[in-house]
Amino acid sequence: MKKRFFAVIIVLLLLLSACAAxxxxxxxxxxxxxxxxxSRFLGLSITVPANWDISTRAELAEMSGLTIFSMPxxxxxxNSLAWESANDEMIYEFHIVCNLSLSSAQxxxxxxxxxxxGPSETEFLRMMGEGLQQAFGEAEVDINISPEAxxxxxxxxxxxxAAVAFDMGGGVVIDMLNVFYVSFQGNYMRxxxxxxxxxxxxxxxxxxxFSQI
Numbered sequence: 001m002k003k004r005f006f007a008v009i010i011v012l013l014l015l016l017s018a019c020a021a022x023x024x025x026x027x028x029x030x031x032x033x034x035x036x037x038x039s040r041f042l043g044l045s046i047t048v049p050a051n052w053d054i055s056t057r058a059e060l061a062e063m064s065g066l067t068i069f070s071m072p073x074x075x076x077x078x079n080s081l082a083w084e085s086a087n088d089e090m091i092y093e094f095h096i097v098c099n100l101s102l103s104s105a106q107x108x109x110x111x112x113x114x115x116x117x118g119p120s121e122t123e124f125l126r127m128m129g130e131g132l133q134q135a136f137g138e139a140e141v142d143i144n145i146s147p148e149a150x151x152x153x154x155x156x157x158x159x160x161x162a163a164v165a166f167d168m169g170g171g172v173v174i175d176m177l178n179v180f181y182v183s184f185q186g187n188y189m190r191x192x193x194x195x196x197x198x199x200x201x202x203x204x205x206x207x208x209x210f211s212q213i
Contacts (some may be wrong), residue, residue, distance in 0.1 A: 002186035015088050027109045027188060029093060037094060038213065042107070042190070043154030048096050055095040101197045106207060110189040121149075128180065132162050139164050150181070153212055157181035158204060163199065174183045177203050 030039030048054055075079035119127070122145060123142040129143040142163040149156035162178040177199055181192040196203045 012038055022040045026166040027091075027190070037112070039107075039153075040213070041094075041154070044152070044211055045066065045211050046096075046105075046209050047211075048209065049098075051064070051100055052096050052098050055092075055097075057103060103194070103196045103198070103206060105192070105194050107190075107192050107207075121184055122147075123184060124184075125158055125180065129162065131161060136164055149183075152181060152192070152210070155185075157183045157190075157192070174200055179203055 010165040026038075028041035030037050030042065030044075031037075032076065033053075035050070035054070037044075037046045037048065039045070040170040090205045092108065095104065097104035099209075125145045129145065133141055140160075144161045145183055150159050151157075158181075162180075162181070162182045163174045164178070166174045166176065175198055177194075177196040179194040179196065181190075183190045194203060194206060196206060
């Protein structure tokens with residue numbers, strides 16, 4: 001199911017190859033101390049509970065098509081070599097998953113390039129919503145895009161919520177809420193993604209793990 005989400009995002013990043021060619025500082029990786037992640041660049045700190053699994057750098061490298069040697073170091077800018085090595089246009093900052101509910105959260109930077117302005121964040125999310133509708137097939141999807149930017153850490157993000165009810169048969173229905181925070185700057189996109197088994201209350205509980213620094 002998540003592979004379908006990733007496929008939608010990657011296709012949309014290819015459509016964004018016409019974003020502005022202005023020069024901005026490269027994203028900078030956060031650092032880990034035990035189960036606490038801190039990013040001065042994003043202005044966020046996340047304390048990961050004991051019942052959540054944290055993906056290693058090597059696992060993220062394998063998942064995103066990178067070699068571990070091309071992955072940027074903690075606390076240092078993502079260099080051009082790492083960008084060019086990201087065959088799927090994404091560099092994953094981290095991925096965490098609850099080993100009880102299977103809800104998850106991740107931060108990634110998407111590389112976009114070109115010389116003319118591409119679609120806005122809201123237009124990007126609208127296209128993403130259409131892609132999710134197709135990816136979910138016959139499942140009922142309730143999609144909502146924030147009309148105004150939402151502040152999280154150092155940046156303003158536009159937010160897409162996609163609530164889906166999966167009929168598993170036998171009267172069993174599983175609710176899932178997919179939340180995408182997206183912000184563009186120069187030739188890259190910041191995104192924070194939540195895959196929540198449950199609804200808004202469960203999402204707010206996970207969001208509570210994030211704090212501003």
